[in-house]
Amino acid sequence: MGTVPSALKHCLSYQHLLKEQPWIGEPVPPPQPGQESQTSGLPEYIKIVEVGPRDGLQNEKVIVPTDIKIELINRLSKTGLSAIEVTSFVSSKWVPQMADHNEVMRGIERHPGVRYPVLTPNLQGFHNAVSKRLYSMGCYEISLGDTIGVGTPGSMKRMLEAVMKEIPLSALAVHCHDTYGQALANILTAIQMGVAVVDSSVAGLGGCPYAKGATGNVATEDVIYMLNGLGINTGVNLYRVMEAGNFICTALNKKTNSKVAQASFNSGTIN
Numbered sequence: 112m113g114t115v116p117s118a119l120k121h122c123l124s125y126q127h128l129l130k131e132q133p134w135i136g137e138p139v140p141p142p143q144p145g146q147e148s149q150t151s152g153l154p155e156y157i158k159i160v161e162v163g164p165r166d167g168l169q170n171e172k173v174i175v176p177t178d179i180k181i182e183l184i185n186r187l188s189k190t191g192l193s194a195i196e197v198t199s200f201v202s203s204k205w206v207p208q209m210a211d212h213n214e215v216m217r218g219i220e221r222h223p224g225v226r227y228p229v230l231t232p233n234l235q236g237f238h239n240a241v242s243k244r245l246y247s248m249g250c251y252e253i254s255l256g257d258t259i260g261v262g263t264p265g266s267m268k269r270m271l272e273a274v275m276k277e278i279p280l281s282a283l284a285v286h287c288h289d290t291y292g293q294a295l296a297n298i299l300t301a302i303q304m305g306v307a308v309v310d311s312s313v314a315g316l317g318g319c320p321y322a323k324g325a326t327g328n329v330a331t332e333d334v335i336y337m338l339n340g341l342g343i344n345t346g347v348n349l350y351r352v353m354e355a356g357n358f359i360c361t362a363l364n365k366k367t368n369s370k371v372a373q374a375s376f377n378s379g380t381i382n
């Protein structure tokens with residue numbers, strides 16, 4: 112494991128995966144003198160904003176019991192994630208899944224170093240004008256949402272080029288859905304352009320409101336796996352996120368949408 116970048120060394124699951132299925136992980140070799148690093152131009156650290164307990168569960172058909180939500184958030188708090196969207200203070204008339212927001216806020220254990228935002232502006236589509244107004248209103252982090260998942264790396268690039276004229280990159284996050292299977296490619300495009308905050312949902316929780324049975328939020332596990340492979344530090348332990356994903360999928364009696372979790376469970380590298 113001598114060539115595994117240090118960012119990967121704490122990640123049990125990745126090591127397991129590499130050991131048992133060496134073909135899936137091509138560790139980044141250290142750059143030779145005079146040779147450009149494979150990750151040059153990419154941010155060294157990416158902040159992952161976990162949206163599963165809010166955006167994810169809000170778009171699940173079943174209403175999840177409050178104690179299960181609290182347990183999920185408590186487990187996610189121990190993964191190294193620095194931001195976990197926990198609930199939404201919207202009317203229970205519109206979003207019955209979030210009617211227990213007070214109980215959830217009261218019930219969770221708050222870990223030092225973890226922020227628990229209750230709502231992130233989630234723009235429908237790519238509207239620069241709206242983003243600019245939010246920024247001038249004092250929003251320090253604007254999450255550009257492709258919530259119907261139709262974007263491609265091409266449209267992501269064009270959208271970011273337009274938004275970057277109005278808003279500093281440091282204030283931008285991306286929120287990609289995998290409905291058309293483009294989420295990881297879109298995220299990679301965004302981070303290549305310098306975006307360093309990515310929204311994702313444990314186990315890919317949250318369906319697509321427009322297409323029955325289609326995938327919604329990109330899975331946190333899959334994003335971390337990709338970033339680990341690029342040698343980018345997230346501070347998050349992939350193995351623990353997979354355990355949290357397994358917990359909520361068991362509670363909801365559903366299959367995970369994370370490809371990484373599916374591969375790991377099937378090959379017995381977790382359990």
Ligand SMILES: [Zn+2]
Pocket residue numbers: 166258286288317327328
């Ligand atoms: Zn979403």
